[in-house]
Amino acid sequence: MSSVAPADLPIGKDLGSIEAAEQAEYGPTKTARVKKRLTSRTATIISLIIAVLWTIPTFGLLVSSFRPGDLVRTTGWWTVFENPGFTLENYADVLLSPSQSSPQLGAYIVNSLAISLLGTLIPLVLATMAAYAFAWIKFKGANVIFILVFALQIVPLQMALVPLLQIFSTWLRPMQAWVHDVIPIIPEQNYAPVWLAHSMFALPLAIFLLHNFISEIPNDVIEAARVDGATHGQIFFRIVLPLATPAIASFAIFQFIWVWNDLLVALIFSGGTQDVAPLTQRLAELVGSRGQEWERLTAGAFISMIIPLIVFFSLQRYFVRGLLAGSTKG
Amino acid sequence: MTTEDLLGKILQVVMGLAIFAAIIGLLIFFIDKAPKRGRDYWQLAGFLTPALLFLIVGLVYPAIRTSILAFQTSGGDWTLDNFVWTFTQPVALRTLLNTIVWVLIVPTVSTAIGLAYAVFIDRSRGEKYFKVVLFMPIAISFVGAGIIWRFVYEYKSAGREQIGLLNAIVVAFGGEPVQWLQTDPLNTLLLIIVMIWIQTGFAMVLLSAAIKGVPTEQVEAAQLDGTNAWQRFWNVTVPGIRGSLVVVLTTISIATLKVFDIVRTMTAGNFNTSVIANEMYTQAFRASEVGRGSALALILFVLVLPIVVYNINILRKQREIR
Numbered sequence: 001m002s003s004v005a006p007a008d009l010p011i012g013k014d015l016g017s018i019e020a021a022e023q024a025e026y027g028p029t030k031t032a033r034v035k036k037r038l039t040s041r042t043a044t045i046i047s048l049i050i051a052v053l054w055t056i057p058t059f060g061l062l063v064s065s066f067r068p069g070d071l072v073r074t075t076g077w078w079t080v081f082e083n084p085g086f087t088l089e090n091y092a093d094v095l096l097s098p099s100q101s102s103p104q105l106g107a108y109i110v111n112s113l114a115i116s117l118l119g120t121l122i123p124l125v126l127a128t129m130a131a132y133a134f135a136w137i138k139f140k141g142a143n144v145i146f147i148l149v150f151a152l153q154i155v156p157l158q159m160a161l162v163p164l165l166q167i168f169s170t171w172l173r174p175m176q177a178w179v180h181d182v183i184p185i186i187p188e189q190n191y192a193p194v195w196l197a198h199s200m201f202a203l204p205l206a207i208f209l210l211h212n213f214i215s216e217i218p219n220d221v222i223e224a225a226r227v228d229g230a231t232h233g234q235i236f237f238r239i240v241l242p243l244a245t246p247a248i249a250s251f252a253i254f255q256f257i258w259v260w261n262d263l264l265v266a267l268i269f270s271g272g273t274q275d276v277a278p279l280t281q282r283l284a285e286l287v288g289s290r291g292q293e294w295e296r297l298t299a300g301a302f303i304s305m306i307i308p309l310i311v312f313f314s315l316q317r318y319f320v321r322g323l324l325a326g327s328t329k330g
Numbered sequence: 331m332t333t334e335d336l337l338g339k340i341l342q343v344v345m346g347l348a349i350f351a352a353i354i355g356l357l358i359f360f361i362d363k364a365p366k367r368g369r370d371y372w373q374l375a376g377f378l379t380p381a382l383l384f385l386i387v388g389l390v391y392p393a394i395r396t397s398i399l400a401f402q403t404s405g406g407d408w409t410l411d412n413f414v415w416t417f418t419q420p421v422a423l424r425t426l427l428n429t430i431v432w433v434l435i436v437p438t439v440s441t442a443i444g445l446a447y448a449v450f451i452d453r454s455r456g457e458k459y460f461k462v463v464l465f466m467p468i469a470i471s472f473v474g475a476g477i478i479w480r481f482v483y484e485y486k487s488a489g490r491e492q493i494g495l496l497n498a499i500v501v502a503f504g505g506e507p508v509q510w511l512q513t514d515p516l517n518t519l520l521l522i523i524v525m526i527w528i529q530t531g532f533a534m535v536l537l538s539a540a541i542k543g544v545p546t547e548q549v550e551a552a553q554l555d556g557t558n559a560w561q562r563f564w565n566v567t568v569p570g571i572r573g574s575l576v577v578v579l580t581t582i583s584i585a586t587l588k589v590f591d592i593v594r595t596m597t598a599g600n601f602n603t604s605v606i607a608n609e610m611y612t613q614a615f616r617a618s619e620v621g622r623g624s625a626l627a628l629i630l631f632v633l634v635l636p637i638v639v640y641n642i643n644i645l646r647k648q649r650e651i652r
Binding site: 050051072110121127137139149154159160163164167185187196204231236257260262264284291300308320 | 335336337338339341342343345346347350354358361362369370371373374376377378380381382384385387388389390391392393395396397399443446447449450451454460462463464465466467468469470471472473474476477478479480481482484491492493494495498527530531532535536539584587588590591594595598607610611614615620623624626627628630631634635638639642645646
């Protein structure tokens with residue numbers, strides 16, 4: 001997206017020359033020019049309307065989250081100038097209030113961060129390694145296995161939930177209990193199941209996207225290293241990782257936002273307590289139990305959005321590139 | 331949350347990182363020290379095994395197991411009851427119907443709006459900002475989006491001041507306030523709007539990139555032939571971006587089939603708004619009807635199957651070319 005401005009320049013010139021050519025050939029047809037300007041104006045107006053429609057719902061929520069509870073519940077947010085009143089109390093309440101009845105989102109934010117951190121790192125490392133193997137280690141059946149891995153995207157998460165939960169309770173739980181016995185400060189119920197589940201579900205897409213990029217590395221570079229006697233481990237760390245950093249970074253952003261925003265995996269594998277459950281799960285719970293406390297819901301919703309939005313706005317160029325890496329090729 | 335809790339959590343993350351780093355580090359170490367004979371195979375195994383192991387435990391085995399569970403009673407006897415239930419009970423039938431409505435409307439509408447928007451803002455001033463506005467919902471969780479839109483659809487009884495935007499508009503035009511989310515079948519459409527709101531930005535970004543890839547010469551040639559903007563769009567741009575259109579439609583269709591969070595946050599599937607993905611969760615994890623839940627998951631699988639098979643075919647052709 002950063003390349004938009006320079007790329008536009010020659011195009012603009014071309015358009016100018018076409019208009020000049022048109023004028024030379026047909027003479028200045030006034031109606032045509034008026035018509036053209038009109039259509040472009042309609043286009044601008046329509047896109048403005050769409051842009052406004054898309055922003056209003058979020059904007060309303062943002063305004064409401066800064067209004068006192070009474071006002072939120074009795075007046076529309078668009079009357080904010082007739083019924084003025086701004087406060088930070090909603091945020092203080094949902095974040096910091098020690099009362100048991102308040103949402104206490106602070107603990108859940110820590111959980112979301114903890115889950116997203118390893119839920120992004122683990123699949124990223126495993127997928128990069130696998131993508132390298134598929135792209136640069138020659139073996140029989142590489143194509144078949146690669147397509148099978150890609151095909152695993154068919155499997156909806158929903159299909160994996162019940163059996164995976166059973167596997168975790170037979171194998172993982174006893175291990176967690178053992179760890180808790182040895183090091184008591186680590187709670188028995190911890191993040192491990194959520195980390196593992198997110199990693200497993202992310203792999204097919206991650207391998208596919210990263211493979212697209214890693215296989216594009218020029219053959220000469222890899223071959224030269226091989227001739228010099230480099231092992232695959234050395235090639236992977238010294239050549240592939242540095243060259244593939246943009247692709248890895250863009251997938252990391254993608255996966256981070258995805259894990260941060262997830263609800264389903266969290267509902268099944270976290271257990272839903274303050275010790276493990278992420279922000280999304282707490283919010284969904286609040287909607288169920290206190291659907292009418294709009295001042296808390298709006299503030300809570302905004303807190304849950306703030307980190308992905310920061311990631312989004314600061315890194316959106318890479319994020320978009322990551323999206324495009326796998327999709328425009330198909 | 332006490333300081334002790336926080337320390338415990340940080341310790342968990344640090345330990346998780348340490349264990350993971352140790353496993354990967356050891357693996358790489360042994361790969362490089364592998365015996366000379368068959369070294370390539372050792373290295374291959376080292377690079378591939380962790381990912382394949384995860385995939386088998388996390389997806390392959392569970393998918394097979396779920397398929398079996400779908401054909402069993404809770405006692406473990408073989409049966410077709412779960413499917414009979416799905417295709418005869420009004421609740422379950424309604425779920426299937428809703429899912430079909432979702433998957434027909436969401437991909438087409440969001441792709442259409444996304445495409446129109448991408449074309450309209452192409453090369454306009456402030457294109458970047460226009461894009462960000464539409465794309466932003468992608469970064470917001472479905473739960474957050476659910477809350478945003480519940481607030482738009484909020485209902486207060488007649489005579490009181492409406493705080494939901496939609497009812498405020500209705501009342502301003504002299505209408506009676508409506509309980510949007512409880513009015514069947516309108517409520518399903520209102521939930522669908524939320525999904526469209528989220529997915530349009532995704533379609534727009536991909537299609538915008540594709541439009542910029544259409545050779546300018548073709549557009550110019552058409553322009554010199556005296557075509558109008560609509561003809562140029564339909565005869566030059568659309569054929570030029572056909573591949574991307576397919577990808578966008580596919581991706582959104584799959585996402586729509588699996589949609590869960592929106593329904594869960596906005597109506598929890600009540601008032602006839604449930605979809606397969608939500609009903610599956612309700613049956614398997616709330617009602618302890620694992621067989622029915624598995625049957626629904628299997629149906630979801632069958633619905634996604636043709637879409638992905640189509641994509642695999644494209645992928646195979648690409649790899650053959652290479």
